[in-house]
Amino acid sequence: MRFLRLVLLPLTLLSGFASGLTVEAQDKTEPASPAASRFAPMANPFFAREIEFQGKIGDDKIRMHLQPKTEDSDSVEGSYVVAGGKRNHGKKILLAGEVSGNKLIMEESEDGxxxxxxxxxxxxxxxxxxxxxxxxxxxxxxxxxxxxxxxKIKKVKTSSAK
Structure with a gap:
């Protein structure tokens, strides 16, 4: 019994010390953003978050939203709307595609x-x-x-209780 105490006590202390090091090491690393953790990894960091675009397709003005897919790495999904309801009566047109380096290839669907x-x-x-x-x-x-x-997200000031 005394032998077990002599062996187990140092092991218990070492494991507690090691877990303390792990926590300390984790505290020094930057936390992953909540948005980044819900998406699959992306090789191109530009597409690794939700992004908004504005532009033109031919003569039509559009606004587009893209985000990484949650389940497929290097894949995006999103939608766009043609200004003035010229196409699809102003409803969102769905997008899904792949990113390879700086290349973006997507398919769209008006009816889903x-x-x-x-x-x-x-x-x-x-x-x-x-x-x-x-x-x-x-x-x-x-x-x-x-x-x-x-x-830009406005920070809400909180009053501190004294």
Whole structure:
């Protein structure tokens, strides 16, 4: 019994010491942002968060939202709306695609089931430029999407009780 105490006591102390080191080491690392942890990993950090774009597809003004997919690495999903309801009566057009380096390839769906178009673009200096093509290949339009700045979150002041 005394032998067990002599062996187990140092092991218990060592494991407690080691777990203390682990906690200390964890405290020194920067915490992952809550948004980043819910998405699958992305090789291109530009697409590793929710982002908003504004731009044109042909002559139509659009606003687009993209975010990484939660289950597929290097994949994005999102939607866009054509200003003035010119296409799809102002309803969101769904997007899903892949990122490879600075290349972005997406399919879109106006009804959530059938593919209605293809996006093939390249990111350079916070701008994505490329070609949109209808699902039947009969219509092609150039597009330019500029990254919008992230909305600023106002800090709420709290009064401290004394």
């Amino acid at each position: 089931v059938d593919v209605s178009g293809q996006w093939d673009g390249e990111l350079k200096d916070n701008v994505i430029r490329g070609i949109w093509q209808s699902d039947d290949g009969k219509v092609s339009k150039e597009f330019v999407l500029e990254l919008l700045p992230a909305p």
